[in-house]
Amino acid sequence: xxxxxxxxxxxxFPTLLNEISDPPERLFTAGTLPPPEHKILCVxxxxxxxxxxxxxxxxxxxxxxxFPISIISGLxxxxxxxxxxxxxxxxxxxxxxxxxxxNKEVLYPHxxxxxxxxxxxxxxxxxxxxxxxxxxxxxSFPQRNRIMAGxxxxxxxxxxxxxxxxxxxxxxxxxxxxxVFTVPGSIFSRQSEGPHMLLRLGATPIRKPxxxxxxLGFESLDLKPKTYIPENKxxxxxxxxxxxxxxxxxxxxESKLPAFAVNGTLAVLEIKGxxxxxxxxxxxx
Numbered sequence: 011x012x013x014x015x016x017x018x019x020x021x022x023f024p025t026l027l028n029e030i031s032d033p034p035e036r037l038f039t040a041g042t043l044p045p046p047e048h049k050i051l052c053v054x055x056x057x058x059x060x061x062x063x064x065x066x067x068x069x070x071x072x073x074x075x076x077f078p079i080s081i082i083s084g085l086x087x088x089x090x091x092x093x094x095x096x097x098x099x100x101x102x103x104x105x106x107x108x109x110x111x112x113n114k115e116v117l118y119p120h121x122x123x124x125x126x127x128x129x130x131x132x133x134x135x136x137x138x139x140x141x142x143x144x145x146x147x148x149x150s151f152p153q154r155n156r157i158m159a160g161x162x163x164x165x166x167x168x169x170x171x172x173x174x175x176x177x178x179x180x181x182x183x184x185x186x187x188x189x190v191f192t193v194p195g196s197i198f199s200r201q202s203e204g205p206h207m208l209l210r211l212g213a214t215p216i217r218k219p220x221x222x223x224x225x226l227g228f229e230s231l232d233l234k235p236k237t238y239i240p241e242n243k244x245x246x247x248x249x250x251x252x253x254x255x256x257x258x259x260x261x262x263x264e265s266k267l268p269a270f271a272v273n274g275t276l277a278v279l280e281i282k283g284x285x286x287x288x289x290x291x292x293x294x295x
Contacts, residue, residue: 013040013130015112015142024161026050030186034139034157040112041135044080044103049226052082052158052183054176055089055168056201063169063201066193067092068099070166073219075100075239077228082107082158084151085122085136089168089176094125097134101239104134107158109151111144112136118146137161155179164189164226166216170204177204180213191216191225238284244275252285255293 018037025046027033044050053071055063067089071081081097083090085106097104106129110118117123117136126136139157140150152175159165159182167190170176180190190213195202209215216222240246244267251264262272276292279285285292 013127013136015040015136024050026163027157027161030156030160032156033160037137037139038112038142039135039137041105041130042103042133043135043137044105045078048078048080048103049164049228050080050082050162051222051226052162052165052179053089053093053168054083054158054165054170054179055093056170056174056176056204057086057088057090058201059088059092059169060195060199060201062195062199063089064092067168068096070193070216070219070222071096071102072100074102074222077223079103079226080105080134082162084108084154084158085117085119085126087119087121091122091125093168094129098128098132101132104129104132105137106134107137107154108146109154110138110146111140111142112138113142116143116145151175152178156182159183159188160186162188164191166222167192167205167208167213169193169195169199169201171200172203172207174204177208180208189214189225191222193217238282244271245279248272248275248279249284249294252292252294255291257290258287258292261292 015038018039023037080103081093082105083093085108094104094106108118110116114123117126155178159179165180165183167180183190192205192208192213193216195205214225240249247265251261262269265272286295
């Protein structure tokens with residue numbers, strides 16, 4: 011696919027970005043930026059992540075599904091791309107801020123051009139202060155990190171070595187008076203050195219999605235997502251049918267699925283609190 015790039019007007023800049031001490035003079039974008047009511051979470055981490063880092067990134071982002079949250083990251087190899095891909099997987103709005111211009115020929119890394127296109131087609135965006143044809147340089151990455159930290163309500167560090175460039179983003183977040191979250195890791199892993207240093211400096215430890223949701227300021231009564239994302243094809247079919255409450259027999263007939271598959275799916279959805287059966291009729295909560 012092809013995408014169009016446009017320059018934002020000052021009044022269109024992400025609101026929080028206007029509050030930092032060194033805001034960008036210009037911003038270019040492709041796609042759709044976060045709606046104003048969204049909490050914006052910057053997720054960053056090591057390019058040389060561990061399997062633990064990958065798993066925790068997916069676990070935490072999956073738990074944000076259904077909340078008015080946008081995930082910001084840098085399109086880089088490692089945790090950045092894992093964050094974007096899981097945001098797409100769980101239908102969470104995401105924005106990539108590369109260390110280059112947005113033109114396809116210079117977009118960095120080149121291996122993530124397809125990911126960039128998928129972000130745009132899913133309703134997300136690319137964002138950069140660099141002219142469209144500007145290639146990535148060693149200095150452009152620290153510069154773009156301030157965009158990510160500045161436009162976010164909080165920064166989550168998954169994994170990072172003690173002298174990792176990832177920690178530049180968390181340092182900027184502190185300077186901009188943003189919250190810094192991090193995930194504790196193994197004391198035997200070099201990728202835990204950065205998070206453990208952040209914890210010593212007062213970062214909020216994140217161990218599960220509920221920690222992250224609460225730290226972002228959602229009230230406990232709102233911990234249940236407003237929309238449920240089906241986890242398989244059967245759930246998707248059943249929930250589509252239940253846009254209007256139906257009896258169990260009607261669901262089986264309309265779904266064209268085996269009765270055992272429908273009954274099993276309904277049981278799981280009821281355990282999850284997604285549906286309720288009453289007086290012979292099943293409805294979405």
